Amino acid sequence: MPGPPIKRYRRSPTPKSESEGDDDYTEYVSVKERRKQQLVKLGRLQEVKTSDSEKEKKVTGFSSDEDKDIWEANKEQKDKPPAEKPKPNLALVSNLLKANNKSNEEQDKEKKLRMEEEEQKRREEAMRKEEEFLEKNKNISLLEQHKELQQMAEGRKESMLEKQRKEEERILKEVAENTALKGVSELARGVEYTEPIKTSWRPPKLIISMPEKRHQRIWKKLHIDVEGIDPPPPIKAFKDMKFPKPILEALRKKGIEKPSPIQIQGIPTVLSGRDLIGIAYTGSGKTLVYLLPLIMFCLEQEARLPFIRDEGPYGLIIVPSRELAKQIHENVEHFTKELKKHGFPSLRTCLAIGGVPTSEAADVIRSGAHMMVATPGRLMDMLNKKICTLDVCRYLCLDEADRMIDMGFEDDVRTIFSYFSGQRQTLLFSATMPKKIQNFARSALVKPILVNVGRAGAASMNIIQEVEFVQPEAKIVHILECLKKTSPPVLIFAERKQDVDIIHEYLLLKGCGAVAIHGGKDMEERIRSVAEFKSCKKDILVATDVASKGLDFPDIQHVINYDMPEDIENYVHRIGRTGRGVNLGMATTMVNSKVDEAVLADLKHLLIEAKQKVPPFLASIVTEADQLNDQLGSTGCSYCGGLGHRITACPKLEAVQNKKAGEVGKKDYLASNAADY
Incomplete structure (x- = not known):
């Protein structure tokens, strides 16, 4: 009979002793030592040892014999002739540089976070001081504490105002156009005109001989703000501007006997050949400021050398709407017919607007056009088809300039600029022109004169x-x-x-x-x-x-x-x-x-400015801008010119940004009107 079954156990492997496997053992090296080894490879061992020894000597001296031995060993190594340094590993160097250098975006983020933290700390510190002060003086009457509490409140308000000012400056800088309002060829070649165009017109000697105080008195009396280098003197009569009798007769037929404030300063400026930004309330006669000098320049050109077939135009007027172009063309015809009646040379004016056959404009150009009134779209089409050229054009006027840029004609205007072959006199006119548009427009002008009658964007008092x-x-x-x-x-x-x-x-x-x-x-x-x-x-x-x-x-x-x-x-x-x-x-x-409440707030301030009756529902609207306008020293929005809000809450800017965001990826960079890309 067989015996009981033998129970078998699985033996676990015998653990190795610490003495076994010494060959596979790798000694632990500290991070500091590994860093030193890496620098050794780069050939910087000497510098590290020197800096280490100096640090130890400065801080602790020789704390033990071992330290002294190390120092002596380093000294002996120094006395030895230096061995040839190994060549640095370029790949390793580049990797280290990439790792150490942070991107600009990360740095900006860190800077912004740091500023926010500092602002938060400053605020907390102010709050803590105020709490300490209140705790310390809790048994003292508020009347006695008033002065200290007022100072604390003003300090807190100042920090908020400073933050608001910085935010507004940042937004205005972001929305400012970086590219100058110039033709692409001029930008590419870096063409810069430093001197304005010279003309043969000079003010009467009597007016030139008058003192500067007389000019200042006229500007102050008529509320004319003039900015720029060496502006021409104001002239208070059309006759003193040296216009011929037919022009004066045509003005009388329109019921115009004496110039308006914008004409008193604007017409002499344009006749002198200076670039101009003209801002005045609606119905102030801005059209005559650019029409009368243009007619005089064209008469001079025709008298010197008559325009031949397919030549011209000498003067170009660009406007945003067809109806306005038609109206300006009728005004030009009124003056040129009167001149022709009195024996002056015939001046031809071309009207180029959409909805009218191009052949009508082409016929005038074939016979030689002196002046051209156009909308941006039709003018672009005619320039692309070579129906007309701007080779001899030396006079450019943008009427309602800010409206054109707002309506999306900016790219078209920039492209039209690229068709000019030389320097031109440039004029910009509007009733509303915020600082943003003024600064942008200056990039296209040479030593411009800014003539502003009243506030830009103000309503007429009539x-x-x-x-x-x-x-x-x-x-x-x-x-x-x-x-x-x-x-x-x-x-x-x-x-x-x-x-x-x-x-x-x-x-x-x-x-x-x-x-x-x-x-x-x-x-x-x-x-x-x-x-x-x-x-x-x-x-x-x-x-x-x-x-x-x-x-x-x-x-x-x-x-x-x-x-x-x-x-x-x-x-x-x-x-x-x-x-x-x-x-x-x-x-x-x-x-x-x-x-929108921001628009109603703007309307309220516009009514107050024009001394009009403000209805109760408008008077009850109070915005943050009402308090900030006085405290910051500037009034209203620097983007759109509205008085009832700041640029931080501008509805127009928000609409423009939303529109741009919607157009991302939709622009056709190979289109005919994209010549500036």
């Missing part, structure tokens, strides 16, 4: 402004109530094309003689509607903002804003269609709760 709170559903019926305020003609503005059509149809149903214009209508219909309204055949013109830029309706009694524009600059341009020259006018604006 307009009575009324603001009424009307619910959206009651607005169209309320128009009839507004029409009863004055006799015709009346101009009604609406933001959207659909609203224009609805208002036009409603007025026709009520038996009113009304016409309408907007961007969706045919050009012939638009021209006919404006002509009928100007000739008083129709009593009411309903329009979008295409009619708000520069159009001159001298007899308009009343402007009605069916809705409040999205920015205050458009409001100023709209109401500026009435109260032109010395005439008085009225503007009624309908607002409701849907209007």
Whole structure:
């Protein structure tokens, strides 16, 4: 009989003793030692040993015999002739440099965080001091503590104001255009013009001989701000500006006897050949400032050497809307016809606008054009097709310049600049031109003179402004109530094309003689509607903002804003269609709760500035800008010119940034109008 089964156990391997496997053992090396070994490879051993020994000597001396032995060994090594240093490992060096150097973005982030931490510490320190002070003086009356508490509060306020000022400067710097408003060829070749164009015109000797105090007195009396190097003297009569009799006769036919403030300083500046930025309220006569000198320059050119076939233009006027271009062309024709009647050379003017056949403009250019009035789109098309050139053009005027840049014509204007073959005299005009646009425009000008009548963006004092709170559903019926305020003609503005059509149809149903214009209508219909309204055949013109830029309706009694524009600059341009020259006018604006509060705050400040009645619902609006305007020493937004908000809360800037963000990746860099890329 077999015995019981033997139980087998799995033996675990015998653990090795510490003495075994000495060959595989690797001694631990500290991080400091490894760093030294790395530097040895780079040939920097000597420097490390020297620095180590000096540190030990300075700090502890020789704490033990072992330290002394090390020092002596190092000394012996120093006395030996130096061995040839090994060549550094370039790859290792580059890796170390990459590891040690932080990117600029990380540094900026760290700097920003550091600044925020410092600001937080400063705030906490102020709070702690205030708490300590209150704890210390809790048994003392508040009247006795008043002075110290006031100082603490002012210190805290100053730090907040400083932070606000820095933030505004940062935003303005970010939105500022980095590229100058010049042609791409000039930027590429680095062309810089340092001296303005010379002309043959000189002020009368009597005016030149007058002292500087006389000029200062005129500027102060007429509220003219002049900036720039060596501005020409102001001249208070057209006759002293050396215009010929036909020009003076044509001015009299228009009812113009003496120049307005912008003309007193602006016309001599342009006749002198200087570049100009002209800012004045609506209806102040800015058009004549650039038209009359241009006509004189063209007469001089024609007298010296007549224009031949396909030559010209000598002067170019660019405007944002077709109606404004048509109006300027009619004004030029008024003066040139009068000159021709008195035996002066015939001056030809070309009108280049969309909606009109190009052949009409091409016919004038073929016979030699002296002047050209154009919108950016049609001018770009004609330049690309070589229908006209700017080889002899030496005079450029951008009317409503800020509006063109805001409307997205900036790239077109920059591209048009690249077609010039030489220096030109450049003029920019508008009723509203914020600092941002002024600084950007200066990049295209040579030693410019800035002539500013009143505040840039201010409304005319000849307009009575009324603001009424009307619910959206009651607005169209309320128009009839507004029409009863004055006799015709009346101009009604609406933001959207659909609203224009609805208002036009409603007025026709009520038996009113009304016409309408907007961007969706045919050009012939638009021209006919404006002509009928100007000739008083129709009593009411309903329009979008295409009619708000520069159009001159001298007899308009009343402007009605069916809705409040999205920015205050458009409001100023709209109401500026009435109260032109010395005439008085009225503007009624309908607002409701849907209007942005920042725009309503701007409107409130505009009414206060123009000494108008402020309705209670507007007066109750108080914004942060109301407190900051006095404390920071500057008023309003430096981006759009609104008085009721700061650049940190600008609705226009926010809209522009959102638009740019939406256009990312959509631009066609190979398009015909992208010549500046």
